[in-house]
Amino acid sequence: MSRPSARFELGARRELITVDECRITPYRDGPLLVRGPFKLTDQDGNEIDARRETIALCRCGHSKIRPFCDGSHTTTKFRAAGGSEGRRRT
Amino acid sequence: MSLPDPRGPLSRHLLEHFVQSPHEFSSPSPEGDPLGSDDFHLALYLCYELHYRGLTGVSEAWEWNPSQIAFRQSLEVRFEDALRSRIPVESSNGDIATRLRAVTETDSHPSLADYMRFKSTIEQFKEFVVHRSAYQLKEADPHSWVIPRLSGRAKAALVEIQADEYGSGSAERIHARLFANTMDALELDSDYGAYVDVIPGVSLATVNLMSMFGLNRRLRGATVGHLAVFEMTSSIPNRKYASALRRLGANGATDFFDEHVEADAVHEMIALHDMAAALAEDEPALTGDILFGARALVDLDAAFASHLMSSWAAEQSSLYTSDASAPLSL
Ligand code: FES
Ligand SMILES: [Fe+2]
Numbered sequence: 574m575s576r577p578s579a580r581f582e583l584g585a586r587r588e589l590i591t592v593d594e595c596r597i598t599p600y601r602d603g604p605l606l607v608r609g610p611f612k613l614t615d616q617d618g619n620e621i622d623a624r625r626e627t628i629a630l631c632r633c634g635h636s637k638i639r640p641f642c643d644g645s646h647t648t649t650k651f652r653a654a655g656g657s658e659g660r661r662r663t
Numbered sequence: 664m665s666l667p668d669p670r671g672p673l674s675r676h677l678l679e680h681f682v683q684s685p686h687e688f689s690s691p692s693p694e695g696d697p698l699g700s701d702d703f704h705l706a707l708y709l710c711y712e713l714h715y716r717g718l719t720g721v722s723e724a725w726e727w728n729p730s731q732i733a734f735r736q737s738l739e740v741r742f743e744d745a746l747r748s749r750i751p752v753e754s755s756n757g758d759i760a761t762r763l764r765a766v767t768e769t770d771s772h773p774s775l776a777d778y779m780r781f782k783s784t785i786e787q788f789k790e791f792v793v794h795r796s797a798y799q800l801k802e803a804d805p806h807s808w809v810i811p812r813l814s815g816r817a818k819a820a821l822v823e824i825q826a827d828e829y830g831s832g833s834a835e836r837i838h839a840r841l842f843a844n845t846m847d848a849l850e851l852d853s854d855y856g857a858y859v860d861v862i863p864g865v866s867l868a869t870v871n872l873m874s875m876f877g878l879n880r881r882l883r884g885a886t887v888g889h890l891a892v893f894e895m896t897s898s899i900p901n902r903k904y905a906s907a908l909r910r911l912g913a914n915g916a917t918d919f920f921d922e923h924v925e926a927d928a929v930h931e932m933i934a935l936h937d938m939a940a941a942l943a944e945d946e947p948a949l950t951g952d953i954l955f956g957a958r959a960l961v962d963l964d965a966a967f968a969s970h971l972m973s974s975w976a977a978e979q980s981s982l983y984t985s986d987a988s989a990p991l992s993l
């Protein structure tokens with residue numbers, strides 16, 4: 574077996590960098606999931622304890638533990654795309 | 664786990680053999696309602712327990728003993744057949760996320776969580792916790808059997824959920840530990856298996872379902888469907904259970920339920936979209952079983968809930984006793 578090329582190593586490193594980024598994903602009919610290194614604060618900059626590595630932020634407005642999601646989107650039949658929607662460029 | 668008392672021919676037969684060193688034995692043909700019989704489900708629960716924490720005084724070599732496995736399979740065949748004959752075969756149209764959501768909406772049983780929230784007594788809440796201890800003290804373990812049977816996206820998603828169930832590296836945050844804390848706060852015995860003698864078949868069946876799915880590779884789709892619906896139907900009831908405890912003044916016992924409101928709102932999305940939908944896309948042949956696992960969970964949970972509600976409506980304990988004239992108290 575030949576040794577991995579420099580390009581391969583660069584590629585592998587780039588992949589690691591990607592994993593180190595924060596990723597925010599809107600899920601269909603549900604919350605925004607936040608993964609990776611992030612800091613959650615209130616508007617005065619005080620940290621809000623996330624308590625887990627992946628968190629769900631409410632985007633339906635009905636959670637009783639905002640900014641976190643508490644599953645209320647199901648009861649209120651919240652509908653939204655699992656991605657970007659309705660956005661216009663001028 | 665220490666050995667329970669037998670409840671009928673199947674569990675008696677098994678316990679008589681288990682206390683001896685492993686040997687060949689022939690099995691009686693399984694009797695009783697495969698969806699809820701106390702004897703049937705205790706016997707099956709004991710077989711599965713050999714794969715989890717083991718049974719006190721029972722040789723560990725029984726785990727892969729061919730007679731034990733044959734006996735277990737004879738129960739599994741009847742259990743699975745009974746489930747499949749109740750659950751309609753799904754045509755494979757429509758996207759899986761929508762169809763799984765629809766499964767959770769077919770759940771028409773009277774809401775146990777609403778009853779608990781507004782009406783339950785502390786004794787009834789403690790009974791509920793005792794029933795659930797058959798699973799929660801090994802929470803997440805049955806679904807972990809499926810990890811080596813998945814690959815790619817579905818595997819990564821399942822492990823993301825399980826890591827959180829197992830406390831993301833801190834033993835005191837393992838969900839099974841949080842449940843044990845709740846039991847302690849309610850002055851219940853949180854030792855693993857402490858209450859197996861009083862847990863009826865209808866409750867053990869809900870746990871046996873997950874063990875059967877998890878231990879049979881061919882049922883990996885059903886495990887994934889089961890976990891998806893489990894996570895999808897968790898946050899809202901857990902908020903109600905936490906609120907029941909606050910109403911009853913048991914504020915020190917709420918952590919497990921509060922944690923699940925928040926955690927399962929995360930798990931729901933991962934389980935539904937990243938795990939179940941990804942698996943259906945990568946292995947379309949498993950779609951039917953994903954839905955089967957989902958419906959089987961809803962079915963058995965409904966039977967469990969109506970057992971509790973009807974026992975309490977009749978002002979009786981919902982726990983198992985071999986002597987109906989001796990009321991149980993926890
Ligand atoms: S998005 Fe889940 S409660 Fe609002
Ligand atoms: Fe959990």
Ligand SMILES: [Fe+2]
Pocket residue numbers: 828894926927930
């Ligand atoms: Fe969960």
